[in-house]
Amino acid sequence: xxxxxxxxxxxxxxxxxxxxxxxxxxPLVSPAPASEETTVKQRSPRIRRGFMRWGRLMMFxxxxxSTVVSAQAQETTGRVVTDDEVNTxxxxxxxxxCENITLDTCGTSACADWRYExxxxxxxxxxxxxxxxxxxxxxxxxxxxxxxxPTLRALSLYTPWLVVAAALFFAGAxxxxxxxxxxxxxxxxxxxxxxxxxDLFEQDLSN
Amino acid sequence: MLAEIxxxxxxxxxxxxxxxxxxxxxxxxxxRSEAMVRSARNAVILNFILVTVACLSLEVALMTExxxxxxxxxxxxxxxxxxxxxxxxxxxxxxxLLFWSFLMSAFSAAAVVFNWKSQRRLMPYAIAYMMATxxxxxxxxxxxxxxFERWWALPSGDFVASAFIPAGATAPSISMLAQSANGLNxxxxxxxxxxxxxxxxxxxxxxxxxxxxxxSALASGDLSTNWIKVSRRWAxxxxxxxxxGLLLGGxxxxxxxxxxxxxxxxxxxxxxxxxxxxxxxxLHSVMIQEKRGMLKTWNMFLVIGTFSSVIFATFATRAGxxxxxxxxxxxxxxxxxxxxxxxxxxxxxxxxxxxxSRGELKDDNQFRSVFSRESLFVLxxxxxxxxxxxxxxxxxxxxxxxxYFMGTNITLGLDYFNSVTAPLFLLLYLLxxxxxxxxxxxxxxxRMGRTLLTPLxxxxxxxxxxxxxxxxxxxALLGYGLVLLAGWVAIxxxxxxxxxxxxxxxxxxxxxxxxGALFTRNPRRYGGYMIHLGITIIxxxxxGSMVFQQETQQTLTVGQSAQIGGYELRYDGLDTNQIADDxxxxxxxxxxxxxxxxxIAHLRPRRDFFPExxxxxxxxxxxxxxxxxxxxxxxxxxWEPISASSATFKIYINPLVNLVWWGGLILILGTLLAGYxxxxxxxxxxxxxxxxxxxxxxx
Numbered sequence: 074x075x076x077x078x079x080x081x082x083x084x085x086x087x088x089x090x091x092x093x094x095x096x097x098x099x100p101l102v103s104p105a106p107a108s109e110e111t112t113v114k115q116r117s118p119r120i121r122r123g124f125m126r127w128g129r130l131m132m133f134x135x136x137x138x139s140t141v142v143s144a145q146a147q148e149t150t151g152r153v154v155t156d157d158e159v160n161t162x163x164x165x166x167x168x169x170x171c172e173n174i175t176l177d178t179c180g181t182s183a184c185a186d187w188r189y190e191x192x193x194x195x196x197x198x199x200x201x202x203x204x205x206x207x208x209x210x211x212x213x214x215x216x217x218x219x220x221x222x223p224t225l226r227a228l229s230l231y232t233p234w235l236v237v238a239a240a241l242f243f244a245g246a247x248x249x250x251x252x253x254x255x256x257x258x259x260x261x262x263x264x265x266x267x268x269x270x271x272d273l274f275e276q277d278l279s280n
Numbered sequence: 281m282l283a284e285i286x287x288x289x290x291x292x293x294x295x296x297x298x299x300x301x302x303x304x305x306x307x308x309x310x311x312r313s314e315a316m317v318r319s320a321r322n323a324v325i326l327n328f329i330l331v332t333v334a335c336l337s338l339e340v341a342l343m344t345e346x347x348x349x350x351x352x353x354x355x356x357x358x359x360x361x362x363x364x365x366x367x368x369x370x371x372x373x374x375x376x377l378l379f380w381s382f383l384m385s386a387f388s389a390a391a392v393v394f395n396w397k398s399q400r401r402l403m404p405y406a407i408a409y410m411m412a413t414x415x416x417x418x419x420x421x422x423x424x425x426x427x428f429e430r431w432w433a434l435p436s437g438d439f440v441a442s443a444f445i446p447a448g449a450t451a452p453s454i455s456m457l458a459q460s461a462n463g464l465n466x467x468x469x470x471x472x473x474x475x476x477x478x479x480x481x482x483x484x485x486x487x488x489x490x491x492x493x494x495x496s497a498l499a500s501g502d503l504s505t506n507w508i509k510v511s512r513r514w515a516x517x518x519x520x521x522x523x524x525g526l527l528l529g530g531x532x533x534x535x536x537x538x539x540x541x542x543x544x545x546x547x548x549x550x551x552x553x554x555x556x557x558x559x560x561x562x563l564h565s566v567m568i569q570e571k572r573g574m575l576k577t578w579n580m581f582l583v584i585g586t587f588s589s590v591i592f593a594t595f596a597t598r599a600g601x602x603x604x605x606x607x608x609x610x611x612x613x614x615x616x617x618x619x620x621x622x623x624x625x626x627x628x629x630x631x632x633x634x635x636x637s638r639g640e641l642k643d644d645n646q647f648r649s650v651f652s653r654e655s656l657f658v659l660x661x662x663x664x665x666x667x668x669x670x671x672x673x674x675x676x677x678x679x680x681x682x683x684y685f686m687g688t689n690i691t692l693g694l695d696y697f698n699s700v701t702a703p704l705f706l707l708l709y710l711l712x713x714x715x716x717x718x719x720x721x722x723x724x725x726x727r728m729g730r731t732l733l734t735p736l737x738x739x740x741x742x743x744x745x746x747x748x749x750x751x752x753x754x755x756a757l758l759g760y761g762l763v764l765l766a767g768w769v770a771i772x773x774x775x776x777x778x779x780x781x782x783x784x785x786x787x788x789x790x791x792x793x794x795x796g797a798l799f800t801r802n803p804r805r806y807g808g809y810m811i812h813l814g815i816t817i818i819x820x821x822x823x824g825s826m827v828f829q830q831e832t833q834q835t836l837t838v839g840q841s842a843q844i845g846g847y848e849l850r851y852d853g854l855d856t857n858q859i860a861d862d863x864x865x866x867x868x869x870x871x872x873x874x875x876x877x878x879x880i881a882h883l884r885p886r887r888d889f890f891p892e893x894x895x896x897x898x899x900x901x902x903x904x905x906x907x908x909x910x911x912x913x914x915x916x917x918x919w920e921p922i923s924a925s926s927a928t929f930k931i932y933i934n935p936l937v938n939l940v941w942w943g944g945l946i947l948i949l950g951t952l953l954a955g956y957x958x959x960x961x962x963x964x965x966x967x968x969x970x971x972x973x974x975x976x977x978x979x
Contacts, residue, residue: 155833156833156835160930167691167693173693175693175694178540213689214689214691215691217691217693219696220682220688222688224686225688228678228682229678229690229692230700232677232678233673233674234700237666237670240662244658251647
């Protein structure tokens, strides 16, 4: 447990953007109960010393308890996380600082830290979705291959298809218009041919 | 001295290009002077000679280690091997712009020399458009990104790079400059650097010829098939180089970038792919104009769109529009490049609209059948353009819109590109299978069905073999089926051709002779089938390597093994701090690969560290074992710093990946065949035509 605590603290120093710091420092700022101190002032010095000793002991126990509780809250699920599990998630994330490189292949030390962070999150029992959402919350939608934000996601995924559909509709409409123009021209030419015969017929009649 | 020669040559090349534009347009449009147009032609050739001199000056400076030239100092160092010194010419922005201008100038001079007689009417405007582009790029070289700037020591003790001597400045010592020289970016120190960028540049700049002739047809009003005849072959040459460039780029990424793949949908990769898509659409649709006199407006849009996307790709890569492993840094050439791209595209489209409004781009024929070859080609064009649209959107549209209008940076990655492009690519393969068997003019479903029966049966049989071999993924099987249909149609159509010839010449020809005769008589058609076959093989490789890729990362102690996909990989130790001739420090893992209990290969993946490099100073070189079935590809990820008793490896098995490269080779052969000049007139007639007055000769 100590090792894990140490490792986490180190991780915070390596990457100040991590969110785990508040829970670790929490025991150090636990306030002592104010009402107890008020009561101590009204007793005799001996009793007061006894209460103070008890008070110190209680405070120590409280601190120790809160540290244990906090550490337990941080404790991993105990399962061993493989590199492949880390890489599966890292492959879905893009390096927040590099150029369009997925986190699993990026060679920078920053990305190595982020991969390590994914490992810790997996050890803590976080799911893939939770980890991805956590990265998006901290670094924005540029760290995922498709934005999680509903508006951006819709804009990204549907716009090209709308454009393609519009182009198809436009092309279809052009084709229909052209075919109908052809049909009209054909009918006109047939009518033209007939009118020639009608003219001849009328000429015959007039003679 | 070399800097002065190079700078003066580049400056005069720029002046020659500007002169060529003025002489060509003034001579043709206003003075009606043949002498002026000839003078413009000579200026094009002079421009080529001068740009060659400028390019050679920089190359000689690189080879002779003239570190006082800031470009040489920036991209080379004393311990760099000759090959990288040679390729450093295009290793950074300024040099590559000069090299780009050189290639463009070479293409322009070749087009003027080879097509002067046959395309005399189109030539003046073609010269103007070609030289306008060359002048623009030379202008960038001379005024914005000058590769001939030299280092100067100022009296204050500072150093400054300048083309001219600043007041009171002195030249610093070369030995001091040599000690601090940067050297080429480590990622560029690969054999691929010698061939991939030149191929890609040739592909890019080659499209200037079809573009210039298309624009010339619009400007001059000669909208007959003349411009199509001349531009098709040049477009094919450019397309060949661009295809080669893309394939080699994929191979380079596979070898050097260390992520187990060859195409990452990176914005700059995509930028290079966009002109390929539009160019391919053009090469198909131009056939409709040649055969049926249709799609005149559309072809103009495509030919201008192709070159416009070339300039856009250049702008995106060089101006820092997108972040990418390929892109050059932010540069002052962004605004002029954007302006040039917008102007070029706008002028082209305005000319098309103007000619169309005058009824000069009216089609000679109409579509008569939904299943005719021209209809299917239009559908094919639609798919290419749709691919262009979705890739453009994913690479540039969505990220730029979200950043500028919504204040959010987004990345559209593999998920997006795989999901939107896969159905379109499959539709393209279906059309590749169906279109070659349809007839021009009118075609019926029944007729097509009869011809398609055998290839369909063969494709089904092949898919059956995949099922027997253990492939159960329905989407992969569907993909394989469609891809194989396209391939079988190409083979079947060639077989039918051979059969027909054998019937006619059975007594005189064997099968090989008949096949040879087919390719000689109709290289365009059978070269086209060969290209389709190449694309089929590439498709099989892409599906195999994408859908069935296996991957694992494991930490092994010395003597320990990892198992994946029937292979066993044993870690034998690490050779640390090995120093190469060029100063690189290498950490090399020794691995033994076995299969079925038998040792089959010793692999040595490594990490190279470049101590003198300032920016990206290490590369990961994979160890791989290739068979027809798959590639076993291993990367050294990490190791115990001192003892090297354990090391971490990332292992990939990429099924059928080698088909991508072999398919590429077939595609190149097919393109060479399809573009091979064919004598259509007997020698006697040609001799007569050559004696005829100028302007009436054969191409």
